[in-house]
Amino acid sequence: MSAEMKQPATANSRLHARKRPLQRRSAATVSVMLEAAARILEQHGLAGFNTNLVAQRAGVSIGSLYQYFPGKEALLAALIRDARSDLLASVQQVCAQSGLLETQLQALIRAAVTHQLQRPQLMRHLEYAELMLPLDQETNALNQALQQAVQDLLLTHGTPDATIAAQDLIALSRGMIDSAGLAGETDAAALERRVLRAVRGYILSGHAT
Incomplete structure (x- = not known):
């Protein structure tokens, strides 16, 4: 063999x-x-x-x-899968840890920002490639895994409507981070602070205890 x-x-x-x-x-x-x-x-x-x-x-x-x-x-798809796998592993690792909710949310944001800005030009081109390739099934599986990890984290902290809250927080963070990447931003620390402010505002609006 x-x-x-x-x-x-x-x-x-x-x-x-x-x-x-x-x-x-x-x-x-x-x-x-x-x-x-x-x-x-x-x-x-x-x-x-x-x-x-x-x-x-x-x-x-x-x-x-x-x-x-x-x-x-196939090369592009392999690069996309590797990037997605790294992001999911980072998110699941953070969500599996214990600590204050805000501390863990900050760690999640840092992981997502690092994922986008560590090699920003590469990520920008891979995002365009994702639109060209029939990866919808894999994309849905990734989104479900990310959703589940964040939802479980929020449930651990007693967040009401954890399913909706997880969806909103992922959409909010992804929108800001992806937009920053497409705009060519390179200041990861500044982006992390902006996303954290938005997430904190969402949480403090009544979606967490």
Whole structure:
């Protein structure tokens, strides 16, 4: 049996890696490819993004790249999934901790702001790519997981109407943070303070004890 696990064929096979690396060396190669793809997006945007450039930047042959990724859509989808996974892991980690509600909300905002502004140009291009790719099912799953994590946190603190409150807080924070990213803001601390003020105002308006 091959050390590389082939992915099952799906209706959206062009959005998935052809095989999943199981060996350390092949996993490292895939990581190099994805970092090369990220850097090209940052420098050239979607218009200048293609598999030949990624292979060249990664120092691999185009054939080696195609062993894992059938095209640029699969590379973009992999970058989007990695970014989403990192954000969800950060949110779930914060929500699993104990502490004052405002302290935890601030930690959530910091995680979201860091996610957006740590590599702002990359995130901006990935947000546009999300609109082009059929990832609706995965997007819905992510939103549900984020909603559940924040809702459980609010319930722990006795927040009334926790379901609606979680939806509102996520929408409020996401709107401000995404808008800041699209506008090219780079001051993470200032953005975090603004979002926290908005969230605090929402909480103090009667949606928390």
